[in-house]
Amino acid sequence: MNRFSIPFLVIAFSLLGFSLLHPGSGPALANEQSASEQGLRFPAEFEEHEAIWMGWPTYDNKAGWSIKDLHVQLWAAMAPSVYVNVAVNPDHPERGWNYADQVSEIKALMKKYQVPEDKIRLYKIEHEDVWWRDMGPIYLVNDKGQRALAD
DSSP: OOOOOHHHHHHHHHHHOOBSSOTTOSOBOOSSSOTTTTTOBOOOTTSOOSEEEEEOOSSOOTTSSOOHHHHHHHHHHHTTTSEEEEEEOOOBGGGTBOHHHHHHHHHHHHHHTTOOGGGEEEEEOOOSOSOHHHHSOEEEEOTTSOEEEEO
């Protein structure tokens, strides 16, 4: 795994969220025991992981400029080490979301910043924010390699 600088990790992980798996991978735990009783813990931001989850921006930042280029530049920096799972909104005319248009924009920016397509996985998931650490799934792990989602 390539190593990122600590400031990059702090910014990327605190802003974007991460996961140790992508949908459909690995065994998961589900029972009535608490996470700690199962030996589960929230992995540290610096631990090796398979993928990072991000939401494709649905609005410009508060200063009024687009953050889409910044997101794709982050993908370019992360792609050598991890997959980037990106939630892209489905069609929603009232909000101005068109899935095909978003994917076209994403692919154009990926080409601009030379992001390898095989490292980016797009998922049609409705969302309203890019802050996946605040609203996305929370993945837990234990020392046996088992994984779980926290509610």
